[in-house]
Amino acid sequence: MNAPHPPKVAGIDSTLPTPAHTVAPAPPVPGTGPAPDTASVPAPGAPAPGALLQDRLAGWVSDLTTLHELTERLSRTNALDPALHELLRAAAALVGARRGLVVLEPADGLGPRTTLGLGLGRADLGHIETVPRGALPYDTGSGTAEVVHSDLFAEDGLDPRHREVAARLGYAASYALPLATESAGRLGAAVWLFDEPAEPDERQRHLAGLYTRHATEHLARLLEVERTRACIATITEELLPSRLPRVAGVQLAARHRAGARGGGDWYDALPLPDAALGLSVGSVTGSGPSAVAAMGRLRASLRAYAVMEGEDPVAVLSDLELLLRLTEPARSATALFAYCEPALRKITLAGAGHSPPLLIGERRTEFAETSVSAPLGMLACWEAPSVEIEAEAGETVLFYTDGLLHRGGDPMDRAFARLHAGAASVPRAVRHDPGAVADHVLRAVLPDGPNDAGNEEDVVLLAARFD
Template identity: 80%
Template sequence: MLDIPSRVRVHVEPPLAAQNDMGVCDAIEQYAPVGRPDAMNAPHLPKVAGIDSTVPAPAHTVAPTSSVTGIPSATSSIGPGAVLQDRLAGWVSDLTTLHELTERLARTAALDDALQELLRAGAALVGARRGLIVLEPADGLGPDTTIGLGLGRADLGHIETVPRSSMSYGKLLDTPAGLPGGDAEIAQPDLFAEDGLDPRHREVAARLGYAASYALPLSTQAAGRLGAAVWLYDEPAEPVERQRHLIGLYARYATEHLARLVELERTRACMATITEELLPPRLPRVSGVQLAARHRTGPRGGGDWYDALPLPDAALGLAVGSVTGAGPSAIAAMGRLRASLRAYAVMEGEDPVAVLSDLELLLRLTEPARSATALFAYCEPALRKITLAGAGHSPPLVIGERRTEFVETSVSAPLGMLACWEAPSVELLAEPGETVLLYTDGLLHRTGDPMDRAFSRLHAAAASVPRALRDDPDAIADHVLRTVLPDGLDEAGGEEDVVLLAARFE
């Protein structure tokens, strides 16, 4: 990130500076020792407030230092010192603009947000109104996506119908790095005046109303090519040299930031895939009961899990649990714990206390530094009878026409917290059409409320399930998620894992 002080004092010998026309960074590095004095040499430094991405960065014009033949220069009477001050003021303003734009980009933590910010900032720097980014990492590991600025999904669809080889982003992405055209900008200042323009490209440009484009590759030395950015002009135009210099500096930093977010996105996707593979691929079909499950994985991967397995004598075992910690170790521990519980449930599932006691002993012997919460229910669908036991886990919730209430379970410690765990089981008789909802604490923690208020919110969400949806456990689970966690908090990517397991008895 560019670290630029708000005030810069520049000491330059006027004759030497007047003979050199250098770029921003070269001039500041050679001629401008940075300090923090009270004022600049320039009496009125242009003030650059918060940068509005919809407004192009302010342009600074530097008066010529020499006069055209026969015509006196407008600044010949001002002197080289004033000309230099105006030029340095423009450089400082440009650097301030870059500093604020890179600060705003650095605050983005999601890949989509960073791509949108890059598009907005780039449009402001090059003076365009619309644009798109095609993200296609060269290693082929993804993620691949196309995001537009001022372009709807239908507009992007029209652009994708143009042969890739005739689009500037296609030329950048399909040309190997190091070859001519693979690492350079592509400016098309007047598309309709170009000879050999693809007819489909001409048709799409006319339909969408753009007449020029400017494209840059997005690549880093470490990560290689990530994609390409293209900005579209409504009229024939192209960025001037100053704008190209600024967008080049900004794109260089932005691509490094994107590379880090791409790696983070890949890690999250890998964690989510591993977690999903350790959970049941499908829910069993058991006569007399309908099942539905919802699972949301946090960004670091957590240890929340659920299970549903058929047992002898037409019985059904339901389980939810949570392992402490996050990341690969917690996911691995969750997989081991779930597999062990399945084995114990097959052997002695009719006694949930024995199942959890065996699980606690295994956890204490094999992973003494870890604890877990769990709830196991032995269901007899023909009788609508449920026998359950919990170890430090939140109580199930019964949702029906006549009642919406939490099941009264005994208070017990999590697995691995005591030298010997045991707690009494609880029996529940469900009415026809009632749904028993099992869940993990992540559902409550994501609300951000204290636990008592979170439980109240969950109860209110369950009680508000519309009558028309109560026959469908999938609809009940979705309604509870959206009501307890509004505004997208139910989506994957939250800090806590969320598990919901709904069983509706007929």
């Protein structure tokens, strides 16, 4: 009967070297030979053959279980930085190191390029980067082999600067592995530092190599996602206003936080005849490049309608709704357009399925009363009455998209309550600055900060403070 073969776990080859803790067979005693009838009987004190096999299998299972747990934990990371930190931490445990660093330098030159440390501060990483490139304890060039320095201070031919940095940072040995596979290409390298002269044994190297190869494939996928996000974010920023206009009697500020997949939220501010100002915020359904493109088309069209019919916000949104139904029949959108007369501090606005603006002042913090209507593209013909708002001197009117409410994951009533509380808590000392007001609201409303990784909701704020 054949011995059972350990299964593959999480795509990792189960053919591993003999575990380091496996008991070695007892050597034969010189001058004695096995008796014919006792060949299968172990010598006194020697482990039985079955025990040796069980110990070896136990070692394999233990290693495969460890690798499975580590790769599962790595697979749960959804951004480059946490994945690189997890790689450093897990592989450090496999090789028995306390500190290390990972250098991300994709061979295609498209970036991003970064260096992260484990147990090393920014200053420490800066010292290591002063070592000449060819003498670094890792190789991010064309090499594909591990780099081992078992005793830096006893090694002949070591670059003096490398020895000086090692002494300054207190490490005496290093072990580096390339982050490279045939399918992912070369992404960089990872190095672990030992406080005393040492090097991983054969089994530790094997396990670290298996884990690092799996990590490289995962990093390659995250790298592609990161590049796609950066590309969409760049396109989105190019489609939004590069700067806000200067109009007498009002100060403007805007904040935009792109979601993980790139959404279709927009804001705009457009000077109009008679010293008026058109303000708009909106959101197109969906995400990704197609939503961003649709957002750009709608925003550009809304600017044209605002110039022609800006004094009548209902007519502006009606024209936009007709355009949406004709050119984007599979989409809907929410929008809010406001015709502002800064000299009178008067705002006439209409909304289509959009959340009401927030008035923030010394004596009040309240949502504006707006009519309830469906989003654009949801009905055969959209129309809703407009409303007028009169702001007091020094008040800020805050327009926003629904991403500000959805990112927290709360029910809508709680989300509105959180937004109201955040606006009411704006310090008196910064209420003269609409940008500071918007920043405070972002910090108060978003639970993990304005740039929480992995969130798919876009967030737009447009603040207008009236003198």
